[in-house]
Amino acid sequence: MSESRRPSKAAGSRPGDKSRRPKRPRTPEGGIVRDEVRAVARDVLRAVRERDAYANLVLPGLLRERGISGRDAALATELAYGACRAQGLLDAVIERSAGRPIDDIDGALLDTLRIGAYQLLRTRIGAHAAVATSVDLVRAEFGSGKAGFVNAVLRRVSEKTAEQWIAVLAPDSVQDPVGHLAFEYAHPVWIAQAFADALGPRAGELRDVLAADDARPAVHLIARPGAISAAELAILTGGEVGPYSPYAVHLDGGDPGQLEPIRTGAAGVQDEGSQLVARALTLAPLDGPDGGRWLDLCAGPGGKVALLGALQTDGNRVDAVEPAEHRAELVRKTTRDLPVDVHVVDGRESGLTPGYDRILVDAPCTGLGALRRRPEARWRRQPRDVAELVRLQRQLLSAAIELVRPGGVVLYSTCSPHLSETVGVVADAVRRFGLTQLDTRELLPGVPELGDGPAAQLWPHRHGTDAMFLAALRKP
Numbered sequence: 020m021s022e023s024r025r026p027s028k029a030a031g032s033r034p035g036d037k038s039r040r041p042k043r044p045r046t047p048e049g050g051i052v053r054d055e056v057r058a059v060a061r062d063v064l065r066a067v068r069e070r071d072a073y074a075n076l077v078l079p080g081l082l083r084e085r086g087i088s089g090r091d092a093a094l095a096t097e098l099a100y101g102a103c104r105a106q107g108l109l110d111a112v113i114e115r116s117a118g119r120p121i122d123d124i125d126g127a128l129l130d131t132l133r134i135g136a137y138q139l140l141r142t143r144i145g146a147h148a149a150v151a152t153s154v155d156l157v158r159a160e161f162g163s164g165k166a167g168f169v170n171a172v173l174r175r176v177s178e179k180t181a182e183q184w185i186a187v188l189a190p191d192s193v194q195d196p197v198g199h200l201a202f203e204y205a206h207p208v209w210i211a212q213a214f215a216d217a218l219g220p221r222a223g224e225l226r227d228v229l230a231a232d233d234a235r236p237a238v239h240l241i242a243r244p245g246a247i248s249a250a251e252l253a254i255l256t257g258g259e260v261g262p263y264s265p266y267a268v269h270l271d272g273g274d275p276g277q278l279e280p281i282r283t284g285a286a287g288v289q290d291e292g293s294q295l296v297a298r299a300l301t302l303a304p305l306d307g308p309d310g311g312r313w314l315d316l317c318a319g320p321g322g323k324v325a326l327l328g329a330l331q332t333d334g335n336r337v338d339a340v341e342p343a344e345h346r347a348e349l350v351r352k353t354t355r356d357l358p359v360d361v362h363v364v365d366g367r368e369s370g371l372t373p374g375y376d377r378i379l380v381d382a383p384c385t386g387l388g389a390l391r392r393r394p395e396a397r398w399r400r401q402p403r404d405v406a407e408l409v410r411l412q413r414q415l416l417s418a419a420i421e422l423v424r425p426g427g428v429v430l431y432s433t434c435s436p437h438l439s440e441t442v443g444v445v446a447d448a449v450r451r452f453g454l455t456q457l458d459t460r461e462l463l464p465g466v467p468e469l470g471d472g473p474a475a476q477l478w479p480h481r482h483g484t485d486a487m488f489l490a491a492l493r494k495p
């Protein structure tokens with residue numbers, strides 16, 4: 020997250036202060052030159068709002084199409100992703116400044132208002148530039164009347180700093196500490212509450228979790244075992260070896276798709292937490308020998324099964340189940356040189372022959388643990404999604420338990436720390452099938468602070484990974 024604007028700076032560049040106004044660039048005909056950086060950011064918000072697009076899939080294409088690179092691309096990314104993340108906070112301020120409910124504001128204007136308000140509240144961009152560029156965008160598209168409305172609203176927004184708006188609009192921090200932090204860090208309250216519940220006795224870390232969600236995440240690469248080492252990958256990419264996974268390299272930013280080791284397939288992009296999950300399955304102690312029958316029951320797009328395939332030995336193979344054809348195709352691509360067989364079937368009724376030694380159930384989930392990598396996700400997810408996903412998670416875990424051999428291990432994981440999706444699903448399976456819960460923390464050697472066990476919970480603010488949950492279960 021960018022640093023908040025300093026009040027002193029804001030006060031020195033009020034939109035009405037003509038003496039400080041920079042000259043706006045003009046076309047030879049005297050028209051105002053469109054600010055392409057803000058236009059791209061605005062168009063990302065529009066795609067997210069109108070067609071439920073994913074910001075991180077839309078933005079790179081727009082930047083390429085409009086020839087925006089370097090510092091301009093970095094600013095467009097900051098504005099687009101930042102405004103997506105901060106939407107709840109921005110909307111509360113816009114609503115108050117406009118004096119009308121957010122739903123009564125024309126969506127096309129709202130996109131620009133959000134980009135403008137984001138600059139005012141969460142960046143060091145001067146107030147005049149933030150307001151003028153927004154007004155110009157709206158004037159070019161919709162004319163002076165609507166530009167006047169945007170001007171008036173953003174000038175109101177600029178009258179207070181983010182801290183002052185939070186003091187006015189957020190729930191009381193003593194009576195409703197979770198609601199207050201949720202407002203301050205622009206998270207829906209139900210998500211902040213889910214994090215607090217998962218932190219349990221360490222709910223005091225809630226501020227850190229929410230802040231970590233807003234921070235620009237490092238790019239994590241995986242050095243594919245057998246193809247390249249993490250040390251070599253770090254040298255080739257200018258990155259740093261990750262602290263926990265023996266295959267992880269962290270990059271500060273940039274477009275990993277341009278890197279040679281990624282293009283050749285020697286490395287891939289994968290959160291270090293996900294690497295630890297796949298590795299944990301291979302380290303779990305079995306009752307009896309490992310016959311080499313491994314299964315990934317929820318494999319798409321293939322990150323974890325690629326690591327399982329690379330770690331498989333003695334000519335054994337890994338089965339990968341993925342019901343969505345387009346995602347199964349991604350698994351095939353990611354594992355093209357690896358001993359992995361892809362099955363396009365529903366994991367609940369796969370028709371595969373039971374007797375597996377090791378099964379990964381990396382279940383479909385709310386993704387609340389990876390919000391930092393999906394700018395708009397926190398506002399799209401709904402509390403009602405949880406119950407439906409939990410039903411599917413239970414069914415998939417039950418199917419895995421039917422498929423694993425006695426003495427074999429099922430590793431259940433989610434990229435969500437929501438207790439219903441994590442310990443709730445596991446407790447239900449343990450009770451129904453009489454499973455033994457292994458101390459999963461032992462399968463993550465060298466990783467501290469994984470909770471009270473027997474399951475393990477990773478956190479962005481503690482480990483720099485997505486908030487992955489994992490529980491290793493042995494069938495008696």
Ligand SMILES: C[S@@+](CC[C@H](N)C(=O)[O-])C[C@H]1O[C@@H](n2cnc3c(N)ncnc32)[C@H](O)[C@@H]1O
Pocket residue numbers: 293316317318319320321322323324340341342343346364365366367381382383384415
């Ligand atoms: C969290 S993702 C798995 C990520 C994957 N393990 C990786 O590391 O790349 C969950 C996957 O489960 C798939 N899925 C959804 N319903 C399923 C079902 N009934 N059976 C098996 N997989 C399912 C989704 O399509 C999605 O690709």
